[in-house]
Amino acid sequence: MIDELSNPDIPVPDELKASVTITTLDKIYNWSRRSSIWPMVFGLACCAIEMICTAASRFDISRFGMEVFRATPRQSDLMIVSGTVTKKMVPQIVRLYNQMPEPRYVIAMGACASGGGPFKEGYNVVAGIDKYVPVDVYVPGCPPTPQALLHGLIKLQEKIDSQSLRDVRWYKSETNEPVPVPLLGPDLVDPRQYQLIKQRAMQAAAPAEA
Amino acid sequence: MSATAPAAAGAPANLAEHFPEGVAADTRKGYEGYVVGAGQLLQVAGAIRDKLGYDYLSSVTGVDYPDSNQIEVVYHAFKTSGGPGLNFKVQADRNDPVVPSLVGLYPGAEFQEREIFDMYGVRFDGHPDLRRILMWDGFAGHPMRKDWKEPFFEEDLKPFGSRWPGGDVRRSEELDPFGANVQYPPDFDPYEWTPETENAIYKLMQPKADNGNGGHLKTDKLVVNIGPQHPSTHGVFRMVVVLDGETVVDLKPVMGYLHRNHEKIGERNTFLQNMPYTDRLDYLASMSNNHAYALSVERLMGVKVPERAEYLRVLMVELTRICSHMWAIGFLLNDLGAFQTPALYAIKERELILDLFEATAGSRMMCNYMRFGGVSRDLPAALRDENTMDFLRELVVNRLPYAIDELDRFLTHSEILRARCIGVGVLAGEKAIAYSAAGPLLRASGVNYDLRRADPYSIYDRFDFNVCTRPNGDVYDRYLVRIDEMRESVRICQQVVAGMPTGGEILAGKPQYNVRVPAGESYGRVENPKGELGFYVVSTGKTNPWRYHVRAPSFVNLTLLGEMCKGHKIADVVVILGSIDIVLGEVDR
Numbered sequence: 001m002i003d004e005l006s007n008p009d010i011p012v013p014d015e016l017k018a019s020v021t022i023t024t025l026d027k028i029y030n031w032s033r034r035s036s037i038w039p040m041v042f043g044l045a046c047c048a049i050e051m052i053c054t055a056a057s058r059f060d061i062s063r064f065g066m067e068v069f070r071a072t073p074r075q076s077d078l079m080i081v082s083g084t085v086t087k088k089m090v091p092q093i094v095r096l097y098n099q100m101p102e103p104r105y106v107i108a109m110g111a112c113a114s115g116g117g118p119f120k121e122g123y124n125v126v127a128g129i130d131k132y133v134p135v136d137v138y139v140p141g142c143p144p145t146p147q148a149l150l151h152g153l154i155k156l157q158e159k160i161d162s163q164s165l166r167d168v169r170w171y172k173s174e175t176n177e178p179v180p181v182p183l184l185g186p187d188l189v190d191p192r193q194y195q196l197i198k199q200r201a202m203q204a205a206a207p208a209e210a
Numbered sequence: 211m212s213a214t215a216p217a218a219a220g221a222p223a224n225l226a227e228h229f230p231e232g233v234a235a236d237t238r239k240g241y242e243g244y245v246v247g248a249g250q251l252l253q254v255a256g257a258i259r260d261k262l263g264y265d266y267l268s269s270v271t272g273v274d275y276p277d278s279n280q281i282e283v284v285y286h287a288f289k290t291s292g293g294p295g296l297n298f299k300v301q302a303d304r305n306d307p308v309v310p311s312l313v314g315l316y317p318g319a320e321f322q323e324r325e326i327f328d329m330y331g332v333r334f335d336g337h338p339d340l341r342r343i344l345m346w347d348g349f350a351g352h353p354m355r356k357d358w359k360e361p362f363f364e365e366d367l368k369p370f371g372s373r374w375p376g377g378d379v380r381r382s383e384e385l386d387p388f389g390a391n392v393q394y395p396p397d398f399d400p401y402e403w404t405p406e407t408e409n410a411i412y413k414l415m416q417p418k419a420d421n422g423n424g425g426h427l428k429t430d431k432l433v434v435n436i437g438p439q440h441p442s443t444h445g446v447f448r449m450v451v452v453l454d455g456e457t458v459v460d461l462k463p464v465m466g467y468l469h470r471n472h473e474k475i476g477e478r479n480t481f482l483q484n485m486p487y488t489d490r491l492d493y494l495a496s497m498s499n500n501h502a503y504a505l506s507v508e509r510l511m512g513v514k515v516p517e518r519a520e521y522l523r524v525l526m527v528e529l530t531r532i533c534s535h536m537w538a539i540g541f542l543l544n545d546l547g548a549f550q551t552p553a554l555y556a557i558k559e560r561e562l563i564l565d566l567f568e569a570t571a572g573s574r575m576m577c578n579y580m581r582f583g584g585v586s587r588d589l590p591a592a593l594r595d596e597n598t599m600d601f602l603r604e605l606v607v608n609r610l611p612y613a614i615d616e617l618d619r620f621l622t623h624s625e626i627l628r629a630r631c632i633g634v635g636v637l638a639g640e641k642a643i644a645y646s647a648a649g650p651l652l653r654a655s656g657v658n659y660d661l662r663r664a665d666p667y668s669i670y671d672r673f674d675f676n677v678c679t680r681p682n683g684d685v686y687d688r689y690l691v692r693i694d695e696m697r698e699s700v701r702i703c704q705q706v707v708a709g710m711p712t713g714g715e716i717l718a719g720k721p722q723y724n725v726r727v728p729a730g731e732s733y734g735r736v737e738n739p740k741g742e743l744g745f746y747v748v749s750t751g752k753t754n755p756w757r758y759h760v761r762a763p764s765f766v767n768l769t770l771l772g773e774m775c776k777g778h779k780i781a782d783v784v785v786i787l788g789s790i791d792i793v794l795g796e797v798d799r
Contacts, residue, residue: 041441043445045445056558071441083468124353127391143576185398
């Protein structure tokens with residue numbers, strides 16, 4: 001571990017090598033974060049079963065320091081969106097995302113969460129969770145095997161490794177606005193689209209009046 | 211498959227003779243059963259239940275026929291003593307469909323009638339709680355009607371035309387003005403509108419909390435929401451509970467959070483395209499779902515499944531049953547508070563079974579294995595070889611029985627398990643039948659009803675196995691029934707491995723991607739690990755089904771949840787839910 005962290009540019013006297021290592025703040029900060037990503041206990045559909053298998057003895061997610069599944073968003077770092085996102089469920093998912101503290105990450109697990117998958121054409125299906133919350137890693141598959149999910153998690157670790165304290169968004173002075181929670185009306189209503197919906201309604205009504 | 215089919219299928223008496231008024235045999239080509247007038251429905255259904263002995267209403271569903279301007283409600287009733295069923299229908303005017311509710315006679319129809327109301331807009335006179343069930347209150351339209359189009363609608367039937375017209379890829383998002391899967395009524399103004407859907411269920415439950423037990427005394431009753439994001443609801447399931455202290459006064463399930471429009475998509479798909487979708491219903495038992503769908507379509511096509519394929523089907527289905535029951539038991543213990551450890555033990559051997567599925571069908575969970583008239587692939591060559599059947603034999607002779615015994619040894623006599631499960635969620639046999647409960651839930655209440663024996667399909671009549679029942683109908687008995695059933699499944703697997711023909715066809719005829727299915731209706735059902743899984747398929751003689759309905763055991767079994775939880779503590783609600791063993795993919799479809 002010491003080798004992994006140490007910065008070879010700065011020499012350490014031989015007699016201190018056993019007890020002193022020199023590294024950057026970014027490296028130690030990212031190393032500790034990547035090795036203790038706590039996912040949320042959050043299963044939507046079929047993919048959740050493979051997520052449980054990933055956590056079970058054969059695939060053993062704890063090799064990556066991620067076995068501490070938390071039942072509350074307040075204690076989680078990672079949301080694995082494991083399954084089809086439906087219109088009826090998406091307000092809850094957005095609310096959960098808003099409740100997670102920074103730094104937070106999202107993995108879209110499987111075809112449905114990434115882009116609607118086989119159910120994309122369905123009237124109650126949201127074609128991908130990235131329409132509402134920012135996604136860090138997409139894992140393809142229907143469902144992805146546990147190996148594929150682990151690969152996605154390793155990719156997430158690589159992403160964390162590449163971040164720097166200087167420009168991460170959670171230390172910026174401007175506040176992070178929560179994602180507006182969609183509402184259930186005659187169809188799913190995205191508060192960011194009010195103007196567009198009104199506009200389209202007026203356009204639809206116009207030829208009838210003419 | 212003609213007008214005389216019901217008598218030939220073993221219906222005890224001609225229903226039309228019993229009721230000369232308002233009952234007529236269904237004479238459409240390929241249809242079975244009777245058409246009952248809406249005015250006579252209650253009387254006829256009462257006689258079907260009490261005089262003719264069809265005490266188990268398996269499925270209620272709707273079919274839209276815009277050409278004759280009718281919506282048909284189709285009922286499938288069976289006898290718990292076994293044998294074929296009776297199919298009767300009511301036709302209602304499409305513009306204002308009203309049908310008398312059968313909830314008074316068959317309480318198990320409650321959720322299914324709500325689903326028809328939600329999907330087709332049929333109002334059921336006398337229904338105690340007619341609200342939308344899968345979609346939310348306030349949703350515009352009844353989506354299963356043939357003239358209702360979803361926002362991403364492309365064409366009526368698959369296969370679609372090119373998605374690359376002129377060489378450019380065309381994404382659904384680019385065609386929709388909102389860039390998403392949404393559409394709004396023309397007069398919808400979001401600024402003038404206030405959402406109220408979340409309140410409907412609380413408005414319903416609040417009065418039950420208000421009229422307390424002490425008259426003028428202040429009471430403790432509370433309305434509590436559990437889910438849809440909750441660690442112990444087995445997915446995105448939601449319950450609204452009225453509590454008196456810690457005791458449950460009333461409970462209503464709220465579902466639809468995983469409603470993925472299987473049926474609407476299924477009616478656009480070709481017959482074979484639906485096979486992989488069935489995998490995703492009860493995603494812990496994909497092989498079983500394949501089997502039920504294949505059976506219902508094969509019945510219409512009239513194909514004979516080759517011998518080796520039948521053996522392969524039974525092998526896969528029984529291994530699936532073991533997987534599913536292992537999962538159910540492991541996660542029942544999770545619900546009891548033994549967090550993770552028993553579940554890890556329980557799903558250990560499941561991985562070996564999934565390895566076999568992956569080697570055979572190509573996928574661990576979503577096997578998409580069966581075809582109309584057989585199965586898609588044979589066992590891998592290494593397993594087919596007589597000398598190397600060792601993996602399979604080792605699995606069903608040694609490893610699985612050992613794993614089951616291990617679970618049994620660790621859990622069955624555990625003080626905590628017994629204290630938490632015995633006498634909890636008691637369900638009487640008659641009530642289970644009336645509510646159309648199925649599977650281990652029904653058999654743990656002492657009802658000897660297993661479709662593999664009661665209405666044998668495939669080649670189950672050749673195997674020696676017992677139907678497992680237990681007398682008490684509590685959570686503990688459901689757990690025991692699952693343990694017993696796994697042992698019986700292992701016995702069946704052992705007989706399959708010993709008796710499987712070594713070679714031969716695995717698929718009748720040549721593989722076809724687009725099968726043309728003769729016109730008519732068919733209801734195929736199997737004993738899924740969760741209970742009776744039925745597929746109601748209507749074909750018009752084309753390559754796409756006109757109606758594709760899933761009678762999901764988890765969905766119907768949930769009708770009983772409120773009844774079973776009343777009077778128990780809130781911690782027991784989770785356990786009772788775990789003992790029903792629901793899978794949300796199947797509940798919401």
